Structures are given as structure tokens and as C-alpha cells.
Amino acid sequence: MCGRYTLLADELEILNEFDLSHSIDSYQPSYNIAPGQNVLAIIHDGNEKRAGYLRWGLVPSWAKDEKIGYKMINARSETAHEKPSFKKLMSRKRCLIVADSFYEWQQTEEKKQPKRIQIPERNVFAFAGLWDKWQQEDKELFTCTILTKEANDFMQEIHHRMPIILPKDRQDEWVTPHKQEPHEVYQFLQSIEAERLKAYNVDRYVNAAKNNDEFCIAPIA
Template identity: 75%
Template sequence: MCGRYTLLADELEILQAFEIDHPIDGYYPSYNIAPGQNVLAIIHDGKEKRAGYLRWGLVPSWANDEKIGYKMINARSETAHEKPSFKRLMSRKRCLIIADSFYEWKREGKEKQPKRIQLTDRKLFAFAGLWDKWSNGDNDLFTCTVLTKEANPFMQEIHHRMPIILPKSKEDNWIIPNKWDALEAHQFLQTVDEEELSAYNVAPYVNAAKNNDETCIAPLA
């Protein structure tokens, strides 16, 4: 799964890395991004790419209650093209969720050791995501979920699931609207090449979402 991550780059780095032409309204870095928070994402509106904030935890447009979002922070890529909550979004509402590392917890006996995981060859990257708009009267809520897959050999030592990190060359293909149907989007994700990861232990300080400073990423001595 993917339940916490970081985004520490400055705004200019992000604009350049993802070829975004407009400033990001309200951008702020974070050492400990958690479900229920607003997260930086990129969509394509049919004319250009746009960066802005979505709430992490998908609330489908047909949902009766926005609280469902807390159960939908991740979507399994193996079945997303078949599930009612995600099928329509796989064909029409795909997004990039921007990060520069993520946390995962490795079980060691009765304890869980938090680890910070990064790409070895580049700093910024994008998770494959889905988004939707939910309305309740005059209130519009824009939310997202991170697509996950079975862990690769590196991640299997830590956890059995992992987020899908898109290669740089595949990012724009993922978000162009109406390019694929749900099955084609699913098949695209199966062709995504994996990049080398590295990991190091961090303190349990990161376990609390309220903690959001450089202590979260400090290597554990």
C-alpha cells in the first residue's frame, strides 16, 4: 500500500520537472503527507497540464457520504479497471500524484520499523493516481487515490504492496484524457518499467501524521 510520503522540492523544481506553465496555487512542501490531507497532483484538462491540490482519499461522484474516502486511499491496479469505484476513472480521470519519497513499515517481530524509500536515479517522481469530483449541494470536493501493485523483489523485503511509480517517459501518456478505455489503461500499467529503489530506517516519530519536520526523514542512527 501507500499510506505516507514526502514532497520536499521547491515549486520551481516541480514546474520544471513536469513542464507546468502556471504557478501552483498555495504550494507547500511536506515531510509527512497523510491520507485526508490535500496532495499535489497533475491532471490534463484536454488542452494543457495543470497542477493543483486534491484531497487524498477517493470519494466517488456517486457516493452518499464523503467519509468513504478514508477507506479509498489506494486502489489495486490489478482490478481497478473492473471495480465500480474506479472503472470510469481509469478511462477518464487519471492523474499524477507528485512525491520525492514514500514511507513503508517493515514488520520486525512485534514491532514495525518505518523506512523512507526513494528512487536512486532521480529525485522527483509521480505515482499513478485516479481522481474524481464529488458534490453535495454547493460543496464540490476533488479527491484522489494512489494505484498500487504487488511488491517487486526489493519491496517484498519490506511490504507485499507498493505504489506504482511512473517512468518519466510515461507520465504524460497516463494523464492524457480519453485516450484509453479502462482495460487499455490497466494494460498500460502492466507495461510500466520499474526503477531502482533505495531505503533507510527512520524513527517512529514519522508514525504520527501531526509530526511534519526534518526529523521525519532523519536516518536512524
């Protein structure tokens, strides 16, 4: 799964990386992005890409209770094209969720050890995500989920699942609304090859979502 990540890049770097023409309203870097928070995402409105904030934890448009979002921070890419919660979103509501590293917890004999995982060659990247709009009476939410897959050889030693990180040259292919059939989108995801990753141990300080400072990413032995 993917339950925490970071975004420390400056705004200009993000605008350049994703070829965005408009500034990002209220952009704030974060050392410890957690479910339930608003996260920076990029959608395509049919004319251009736009960056803005979605709440992490998908609340499908048909849901009766917004609390379902806390159970839907991730979606399994292997079955998302078949599941009622995600099938329509695979066709028409795909997004880029902007990050520059993510955390995962490795089970050891004594404890769960948090690790920060990065792509050595990229300062900022995007998870493959899905989004939806939920409305009930006078309340409106725009929410998202991160697609995951079986861990690659590197990640298997840490966790059995991992987020799908889109290669730079396939980000636009994911977010532009030209793939309409859910199964075709599924095949696209299966064709994504994981990039080279690196990881290092960080303190369990990061376990608490309220902690959001440079100590979250400080290496420990």
C-alpha cells in the first residue's frame, strides 16, 4: 500500500516538470502527507492540465457516507477496472498525484521500521491516481486514491505492495482523457515498468501524521 509520502519540491520545479501554465494556489511543501489531507494533484479538463488539491481517500459519487474515504486511500490496479468503485473512474477521472518520495514500513523481528523511498534520477514524480466528486445536500468533496501493484524485486523486501509511479514520458498519456475502456486502462497500467528506487531508514517519529518537519526524513542507522 501507500499510506504516507512527501512533497518538498518548490512550485517552479513542479510547474516545469508537468508543463503547467498556471501557478498552484496555496502550495505548501510537506514532509509527511497522510490520508484525509488535501494533496496536490493534476487533472486534465479536456483542454489543458490543471493542478489543484484533492482530499486523499476516495469518496465515490454514489457513497452515502464520506467516511468511506478512509478505507479507500489505495486501489489495486489489478482489479480496479472491474470494481464498481473504480471502473468508471478508470475511464474518465484519472489524475497525477504529485510526490517526491514515499514512506513504507518494513516488518522486522522487533518492530515496523519506516523507510523513505525515492527515485534517484527524479526530484519529483507522479503516482497514478483516480478522483471523483461527491455531493450531498450542501457539501461537496473532490477526493482521490493512489493505484498500487505487486511490489517489484526491490520493494518486496520492504512490503508486498507499492504505488504505481508513472514514467515521465507516460504521465500525459495517463492523465489526458483519451483511453476510455477500463480494460484498456488496465493494460496501460500493467505495461508500466517500475523505475530504480533507493531507500533509507527514518525515525518512527514519522508514524504520527501531526509530525511534519525535516526530522521526518532524517536518516538513521
